[in-house]
Amino acid sequence: MDPTSFDPSSLSLGSTATDDGAASQAAELADQRLFDEINGLLELPPHEVEAALEQRLQIARAAGPESTHEQAFLRLVQVRSRGLDGGSEDGLQACHEALSLLKGRATESGRLAALTVLATLHGIRGELDKALTLLEPVLSRARALSWDSLLVLGLNSFSVVQIQSGALQQAVETLTEAAQLAAGGSRRQRCIVRSNLALTLTKWAREQRDEGNAPASWRADAERAVSLLREELDGIHRPSQTSDRTLQYCFGTLASALVVLDELSEARTLLEELRPLYEAANDARAVLFVDTELTRIALQQHDHAEAVRRAGIGLREGQASGHDAELAELYRLEADALEAVGDAHGALRSFRQFHRLHERSVLKTAAYRSQALAVMMDTERARQESRLDALTGLANRRAFDEALAVAAAVPGRWLSLALLDLDFFKQVNDTHGHGGGDAALCHVAELLQSHLRAGDTAARLGGDEFVLLVAGGEAAITSLCSRLRLALRESSRQKWPERTPLTLSIGIAVDSGPVEPQELMARADRALYAVKARGRDGQALA
Structure with missing residues (x-):
């Protein structure tokens, strides 16, 4: 199998190796934990990572067929550990081996892990169309599985395609x-994502600045990029102080943001220290980036002769790299510098080279951008669906937890939470079947939505349990709950006159932020159980 032309349909998604629901779910979770645990090896000091992965791979191979998934995941993480070098022939071979191990016997989670790393590899190689083809199923299925750590990897890879396609705001x-999503995850994963976010903010700020827009429209983005990067580089002040390639790229992005902000002295110092590090790593694209930024610094300082010299170095050494967009930008800067020193013929020659490469780059990225837009639309739909309860259309537990975390953190704001249980729901299912039970749940959901104000949240936590998150204090929430209970009793009597009216048991908790979300939930839960102990069909305030 040639991984450069890999067909994702050969690793079908939405199915697992077993038809047993419970066993299937356990297998999915086991593979997710295994892949995340192996990815955790990337947190080791950089010089120890490759040896640790290789040692574990040899042990897994010795264990035989029962360790097939572990072997595959180790090969995939080896590709990740090599960063930009993962796009080499060795990286392709590692993906080839992992895909062969997984084909026909993997869980869906295992297949998603393979597709995500392969998409990253294609992005590194500049094969954006292949990366997008793989990322579309990855993003939707990772959301459906609530596998946040893999979703972060997929979103990061997708952002690389967006950046290279010029879709910076997206x-x-x-x-x-x-x-x-990465905030509570591994340091390395968080660093990579925040570094790419800083890079995108920097590119966006530079575009706005180059178009002549007022500093108010771009300076905050550049400053945010610097802040993100300094947080990740905490305690490391020079590129030579770390052998971690990810942190070295953070320094490169930091230098670029500083150039946008005209903090040129620090930017030049960082770039001059980075260039030999990138050369030693044989990273032609990064070297070209350094030369472009140093040319930009010289132009901003009106040292046009130095700008011509630096651009010349970059173009001579970067000509064979094949990075059209980066070369086009350097030709544009060289043309500006040559024009400033009075070399009109040289400036014209460089402008022609710029337009030739720019046109080729634009034609190439236009198709990627339209494809990326289609994936974004599918991804946004999947994101919305992943936060909705499929039966009722209310927010689900995940969306509610996010809303509660945000609301509970606001200082001085009164917040009310109500847990609602549909009384004797099992009897409804037993008497009227699951269709009748589903109809009752949907009726409750419609009632909740009709009584809430804009900005309030209603969610189904699962089964017959609902929750309300309402801005305001005790009077507002107790009144709302009383109206809901009365409305449900009357509307269900009218809708199903042959049945016993539906009733609710409600536990309420009220507090002023900031408040710990789980504490608010626990108080409401205690109040709910007090209502049930009294015979249900009532409400209580914790």
């Missing part, structure tokens, strides 16, 4: 979501 949105 990339900021993608990376902002990824950064939120």
Whole structure:
């Protein structure tokens, strides 16, 4: 199998190796934990990672067929550990081996892990159409499985395609979501996402600045990028102080943001220290980036002769790299510098080279951008669906937890939470079947939605349990709950006159932020059980 032309349909998604629901779910979770645990090896000091992965791979191979998934995941994480080098032939071979191990016997989670790493590899190689083809199923299915750590990897890879396609605002949105999901994850994953977010903010700020827009429209983005990067580089002040390639790229992005902000002295110092590090790593694209930024610094300082010299170095050494967009930008800067020193013929020659490469780059990225837009639309639909209860259309537990975390953190704001149980729901199911039970749940959901104000949240937590999150204090929530109970009793009597009217048991908790979300939930839960102990069909305040 040639992984450069891999057909994702050969690793079908939405199915697992077993038809037993409970066994299937356990297998999915086991593979997710295994892949996440192996990814955790990337947190080791950089010089120890490759040896640790290789040692564990040899042990897994010795264990035989029962360790097939572990072997595959180890090969995939080896590709990740090599960063940009993962796009080499060795990286392709590692993906080839992992895909062969997984084909025909993997869980859906295992197949998703393979597709995500392969998509990342294609992105590194500049094969954006292949990356997008793989990422579309990855993002939707990772959301459906609530596998946040893999979703972060997929979103980060997708953002790379967006950045290279020029969709910078969309990339900021993608990376902002990824950064939120990665906040509680591994340091390396968080660093990669935040670094890419800073890079995107920097590119966006530079575009706005180059178009002549007022500083108010771009300076905050550049400053945010610097802040993100300094947080990740905490305690490391020079690129030579770390052998971690991810942190070295953070320094490169930091230098670029500083150039946008005209903090040129620090930017030049960082770039001059980074260039030999990138050369030693044989990273032609990063070297070209350094030369472009140093040319930009010289132009901003009106040292046009130095700008011509630096651009010349970058173009000579980067000509064979094949990175059209980066070369086009450097030709544009060289043309500006040559024009400033009075070399009109040289400036014209460079402008022609710029337009030739720019046109080729634009034609190439236009198709990617339209494809990325289609994936974004599918991804947004999947994101929305992943936060909705499929039966009732209310927010689900995940969406509610996010809303509660945000609301509970607001200082001085009164917040009310109500847990609602539909009384004797099992009897409804037993008497009228699951169709009758589903109809009752949907009726409750419609009632909740009709009584809430804009900005309030109603969610179904599962089964017959609902929750309300309402801005305001005790009077507002107790009145609302009383109206809901009366409305449900009367509307269910009218809708199903042959049945016993539906009733609710409600537990309420009220507090002023900031408040711990789980504490608010626990108080409401205690109040709910007090109502049930009294015979149900009532409400209580904790």
